[in-house]
Amino acid sequence: MSTPGKKEQIYAAARALFSTRGYAATTVRDIAKEVGIRGASVYAHVDGKERILWDLVIEAADAFRDAVRPIMASPLAPDEKLRLAMAEHVTVIARNIETSTIYFHEWQHLSPARKRAVRDRRDTYEQLFRAVIAEGMKKRVFAKRDPRHVSIVLLSSLNGVSTWFRPSGPLSPESLGALYADLLLKGILR
Amino acid sequence: MSTPGKKEQIYAAARALFSTRGYAATTVRDIAKEVGIRGASVYAHVDGKERILWDLVIEAADAFRDAVRPIMASPLAPDEKLRLAMAEHVTVIARNIETSTIYFHEWQHLSPARKRAVRDRRDTYEQLFRAVIAEGMKKRVFAKRDPRHVSIVLLSSLNGVSTWFRPSGPLSPESLGALYADLLLKGILR
DNA sequence: TTTCCTAACTAACGGTTGTTAGGCAAAGAT
DNA sequence: ATCTTTGCCTAACAACCGTTAGTTAGGAAA
CATH class of the missing domain: 1.10.10.60 (Homeodomain-like)
Structure with a gap:
């Protein structure tokens, strides 16, 4: 080189x-x-244009999995696991804002086979959240709702940070993660 | 014809x-x-391709404004105003899922002048939420945080519904609006 | 019947797309 | 000193892009 x-x-x-x-x-x-x-x-x-997109999408998918899986595998209480996982998820987005945006919006331009692979990985990741949410409801620390709905509302809400966060702004990735976790766990009402 | x-x-x-x-x-x-x-x-x-996009974007922007503005102008308490507005916002997305998705993701392909117009309208709309959030904090019905952060986290979270909602699914636009309003007001914890 | 209008057509415009072929100069290896 | 590889180049391919021009068929209005 x-x-x-x-x-x-x-x-x-x-x-x-x-x-x-x-x-x-x-x-x-x-x-x-x-x-x-x-x-x-x-x-x-x-190799070509689509290969670049594929590599970037996998790069993002790996970042989320590597950040959240160890938290979910830890022996913490469900509410603490969820808080950490949410904060970490948002932090990963903020720290890799470009790749995350591509992951969320551009994966559909991949070939059918690669699209399927992305969907599978995303489902596996979402399952991590659904499990801890269901566990928390069983232990009565979370309000009882449909865990499928809650997990998807939760994750899509967290992903929203990619639409407005700019690294030049005043908020650090870490404080942003804390803000989202706090807001979604406790709500707006006091 | x-x-x-x-x-x-x-x-x-x-x-x-x-x-x-x-x-x-x-x-x-x-x-x-x-x-x-x-x-x-x-x-x-x-007229042309971009003109179609422009008309669709305006169509969506109007739908949000027309649904939420009367709620914010009503004499309700801030927490009730916010609950109704959030539910209505989500319902508009669910009822116009295609146009809403275009509004959120494709407006950036407009000409610079039209892009500016979209941004202005969006800022005006966001201001409606920021005002009621600030009011609710002043009256101590909402937990005290930065209203700018809360309003943008809130709206981007609500917009997330456009990424996963499908009209063929079991959830109606109205029950979806109620779910989001409830979850974001009270949080996941019980 | 004749005229006009409308909505569609075919053909083509200049430009752009992702990608391949072939060449050339510099650097590293033998 | 020769050979091979590397990294870039120009040129070109076939396909496709948004859009315009000119034409034609059919119904409405005169």
């Missing part, structure tokens, strides 16, 4: 462009321009 | 395609095919 990590530069440009303009509205030549090379030269480093 | 409402058929097709594939990945010929005409014939009914 002449320049260290030219491939990583391409992925960094793709992260920025896919997350702001969207996958379909971003061209390979756009990515190349950001890196300072011609469009065709991208193919010396990468 | 030979067929009644051919223009509306075009908009219906655009609603379905823009909301599932996204604006950039939808071609004028795709829309035409859905209606049963050729791509060029679309231009007998519509």
Whole structure:
């Protein structure tokens, strides 16, 4: 390698462009321009456009799983597990705002097979939350509701942070995670 | 008119395609095919592709404003106003799931001037929520937090329903609105 | 009947898309 | 000193993009 990590530069440009303009509205030549090379030269480093999207989507899916799975596997009480998991989930989004946005909005442009793989991983991840929510309801620490509804409302609410959070703002990823966990556990009413 | 409402058929097709594939990945010929005409014939009914997007975005923005503004102008207590507004907001999404999804995700593909107009309307709408939240905190019925943070966390959480709700499912738009309002007001803990 | 209008058509425009082929210069290995 | 690899280039491909121009068929209005 002449320049260290030219491939990583391409992925960094793709992260920025896919997350702001969207996958379909971003061209390979756009990515190349950001890196300072011609469009065709991208193919010396990468298989193709969809492969970049796939790698970025997996990168995000891994980040969420690696952050939350150990918490769910710990012997903490359900309310503490959920609080930590929610905070960690939001923190992962805030710390990887571009990749997370791509994960949430652009995975549907993958091939059918890869789309299926993403859906499977997402379902497995969601199951982690559903289990601890059901456990908390059984132990009467959470209000009794349909755990399927609560888990999906919860996760989609947390994911909303990707639509408005900007790293340049005053809130740190950690304080943001705490805010979301607190608000969703205790509600707005006092 | 030979067929009644051919223009509306075009908009219906655009609603379905823009909301599932996204604006950039939808071609004028795709829309035409859905209606049963050729791509060029679309231009007998519509100014152009971006004009369709603009009309759909305004359609959604109007639906939210018209549903929530009268509630906020009523003389109810802040917690009741907020509960009704949240429920109504979610109900509007569920009842217009395609247009709402376009409003949330595709408005950024508009021209700069139209993008600015959308942002202004959204800010005005968000202000309605911020005001009632601040009022509720002042009257000590809501836990004291930064109203800016709470309003944006709240609205982005409610908007999350657009990512998973399907009209074919078991939940009605109204029960969905009640679920969200209850959960976000009182939290998961009992 | 003749004229006009409408909604559709085909053809084409200039430009862009993701991607491949082939070449060339520099650097590393033998 | 020669060979091989690497990283980029230009040129080009076939397909597709939003949109315009010109045409045609059919019904309404005169």
